[in-house]
Amino acid sequence: MLRFFHQLGSPKHFYRIAGSWIPWLAAVCGLLMLYGLYQGMVVAPTDYQQGDSYRIMFIHVPSAWMSLFIYVVMAAAGAIGLIWHMKLAEVIAISSAPIGASFTFLALVTGSIWGKPMWGTWWVWDARLTSELILLFLYLGVMALYGAIDDKRTAARATAILAIVGVVNIPIIHYSVEWWNTLHQGPTVTKFGAPSIDIRMLIPLLVMAVAFKLFYLLVVLMRARVEVLERERNARWVRELVEAP
Amino acid sequence: MSTASLNRAFALLLWRDLVLALRRRTELLNPLLFFVLVTTLFPLGIGADPALLSAIAPGIIWVAALLAAMLSLDSVFRSDFEDGSLEQFLISAQPLSVLVLAKVVAHWLITGLPLLIVAPLLGLLLHLSGASIGALLLTLLLGTPVLSLIGAIGVALTVGLRRGGVILSLLVLPLYIPVLIFAADAVASSGAGLPITAHLSLLAALLVLALSLSPLATAAALKISLS
Amino acid sequence: MSGVQEFFHMGGYAVYVWSSYAIALVVLVANILVPVFQRRKLLARLARRQRRERRQP
Numbered sequence: 001m002l003r004f005f006h007q008l009g010s011p012k013h014f015y016r017i018a019g020s021w022i023p024w025l026a027a028v029c030g031l032l033m034l035y036g037l038y039q040g041m042v043v044a045p046t047d048y049q050q051g052d053s054y055r056i057m058f059i060h061v062p063s064a065w066m067s068l069f070i071y072v073v074m075a076a077a078g079a080i081g082l083i084w085h086m087k088l089a090e091v092i093a094i095s096s097a098p099i100g101a102s103f104t105f106l107a108l109v110t111g112s113i114w115g116k117p118m119w120g121t122w123w124v125w126d127a128r129l130t131s132e133l134i135l136l137f138l139y140l141g142v143m144a145l146y147g148a149i150d151d152k153r154t155a156a157r158a159t160a161i162l163a164i165v166g167v168v169n170i171p172i173i174h175y176s177v178e179w180w181n182t183l184h185q186g187p188t189v190t191k192f193g194a195p196s197i198d199i200r201m202l203i204p205l206l207v208m209a210v211a212f213k214l215f216y217l218l219v220v221l222m223r224a225r226v227e228v229l230e231r232e233r234n235a236r237w238v239r240e241l242v243e244a245p
Numbered sequence: 246m247s248t249a250s251l252n253r254a255f256a257l258l259l260w261r262d263l264v265l266a267l268r269r270r271t272e273l274l275n276p277l278l279f280f281v282l283v284t285t286l287f288p289l290g291i292g293a294d295p296a297l298l299s300a301i302a303p304g305i306i307w308v309a310a311l312l313a314a315m316l317s318l319d320s321v322f323r324s325d326f327e328d329g330s331l332e333q334f335l336i337s338a339q340p341l342s343v344l345v346l347a348k349v350v351a352h353w354l355i356t357g358l359p360l361l362i363v364a365p366l367l368g369l370l371l372h373l374s375g376a377s378i379g380a381l382l383l384t385l386l387l388g389t390p391v392l393s394l395i396g397a398i399g400v401a402l403t404v405g406l407r408r409g410g411v412i413l414s415l416l417v418l419p420l421y422i423p424v425l426i427f428a429a430d431a432v433a434s435s436g437a438g439l440p441i442t443a444h445l446s447l448l449a450a451l452l453v454l455a456l457s458l459s460p461l462a463t464a465a466a467l468k469i470s471l472s
Numbered sequence: 473m474s475g476v477q478e479f480f481h482m483g484g485y486a487v488y489v490w491s492s493y494a495i496a497l498v499v500l501v502a503n504i505l506v507p508v509f510q511r512r513k514l515l516a517r518l519a520r521r522q523r524r525e526r527r528q529p
Contacts, residue, residue, distance in 0.1 A: 051485055
C-alpha cells in the first residue's frame with residue numbers, strides 16, 4: 001500500500017496508473033449518469049408545487065456542491081504542494097481550477113434558468129446565487145494568475161497561496177452575503193422549501209452527485225496527465241513515450 | 246534576535262516608507278483625487294435628487310473607497326521591487342512577515358488615512374446626515390486597513406508581473422466584498438437610526454483576522470514571487 | 473399525449489429543463505475534450521521537437 005502511494009508520487013508512474021484508471025472511471029461515471037438521469041427524468045414523480053421544472057435540480061444541486069468541493073480540494077492540494085513540495089499535489093491543484101470554474105458556471109446558469117419559472121425573472125440577488133457568482137470570480141482569479149506567470153512552477157505555487165486565502169475567505173463571504181441578503185431582500189420569495197423530499201427524488205440526486213464526483217476525478221486525472229507530460233518533457237520516459245506512443 | 250531589535254526594524258522601515266512617501270507628494274494626492282472624482286460622477290450620472298443620493302451614498306462612497314484603495318495598492322511593493330530592496334528584506338535576519346506588516350501600515354497611513362479626511366466632505370455632497378457621516382468615518386477607520394492588508398497579498402502575488410494591474414483587481418476585489426457589505430450597511434443603518442455596534446464589531450473582527458493572517462500570506466507570496 | 477411526448481413536454485417546462493440539460497451536456501463534454509486535444513497537441517509538438525533534434529545532433 002505504502003509502495004503504491006510512493007509510486008504515485010513519481011510522475012512516470014502517476015502517468016501510467018492514471019492512464020489505466022481513466023477508461024474505468026469514464027465507464028462507471030457514464031453508467032451512473034445514465035442511471036441517475038433515468039431515475040430523475042422518468043421514475044421520479046412530478047413535484048406538486050414546481051411541476052417538472054424541479055428536475056433541473058438533478059444537475060443544479062450536484063454542480064453547486066461540486067463547485068465548493070473542488071475549491072476546497074484545490075486549496076488543500078495547493079497547501080500540500082507548498083508544505084511538502086509535492087509536485088503532483090501542485091499539478092492536481094492547478095488542474096482542478098478550470099473544472100471547478102465550469103461546475104460553478106453550470107450551477108449559476110441552471111440556477112438562473114430554474115429561477116425563471118419559479119421567481120419570474122432570470123436573476124435574483126438570492127444569497128446562494130450571489131455567493132456562487134463570487135465563487136466564480138474567485139476561480140477566474142486563480143486561473144488568471146496562473147496564466148499570467150510564465151514560469152509554471154512559480155505560477156502553481158502562487159495560485160496555491162491565492163486558493164488558500166480564498167478558502168479562508170469563502171465562509172466570511174458566504175456569511176456576509178447572507179447577512180446582506182436578509183437585510184435588503186426581506187424573506188426571499190421562493191416556492192421551494194419543502195424540506196422533506198420524496199425518496200424517488202433523493203435517489204437520483206445522490207446518484208448524480210456521486211457521478212459528478214467521479215467526473216471530476218476523471219477530468220482532473222486527464223488534465224493532470226497532460227500537465228505532467230508538459231512539465232517532464234525533457235525526462236527520458238517522456239522521450240521514450242513520444243517515440244513509441 | 247530580541248524583541249527590541251524586531252521593534253526597531255519595524256519602526257525603522259515604517260519611518261523610511263513614510264519619509265519616502267512624503268518626498269513624492271503628488272503621488273499621495275492621486276488616490277484621494279480619484280476617490281473624490283468617482284464619487285462626484287454618481288450624482289451626474291443618476292440625477293441630483295437629495296433623497297435618492299442620501300439613500301445610495303453609503304454604497305457609492307464605499308465602492309469609491311474600495312477602488313481608490315485598490316488603485317493605490319500597486320505602490321506597496323513596486324519601488325522596492327524595482328530597486329532590489331525587496332530582495333534585501335527577504336534575506337534579512339528579521340521575519341519577513343513583520344517587515345511586510347510595517348510596509349502595509351505605512352501604506353495605510355499614506356493612502357488609507359487621508360480618505361477619512363475627505364470622506365465627511367463627500368458625505369455632505371451626497372446629503373448624508375451627521376450620524377451617518379460619523380458612522381462612515383468609523384467604518385472607514387476599521388475597514389480601510391483590512392483593504393490594505395488583503396490587497397498586500399494580491400500585490401505580493403503579482404509584483405513580478407509586467408501587467409499585474411488588471412489581474413490584481415480580479416484577485417482582490419472579490420475578497421473585499423465582506424468589508425463592503427458590513428461597512429456600507431452600517432452607514433445606511435445609522436442613517437435609519439438603527440444601532441451599528443454589530444457592524445462595527447464584525448468589521449473589527451475582520452481587521453483582527455486580517456492583521457494576524459495577511460502578513461504571513463503576504464510574506465509567503467513574496468517569497469514565491471521573487472524566487 | 474403519448475408517454476414519449478409527455479416526457480419531452482416536461483409539464484410545460486420543456487424549454488427550461490431541456491436547455492439546462494443541454495448546457496450541462498456541452499459543459500461536461502467540453503471538459504472531457506479539452507484535455508484530450510491538449511494531450512494530442514502536446515505529444516505532436518514533442519515528437520516534432522525530437523525529430524528536429526535527431527536531424528541536427
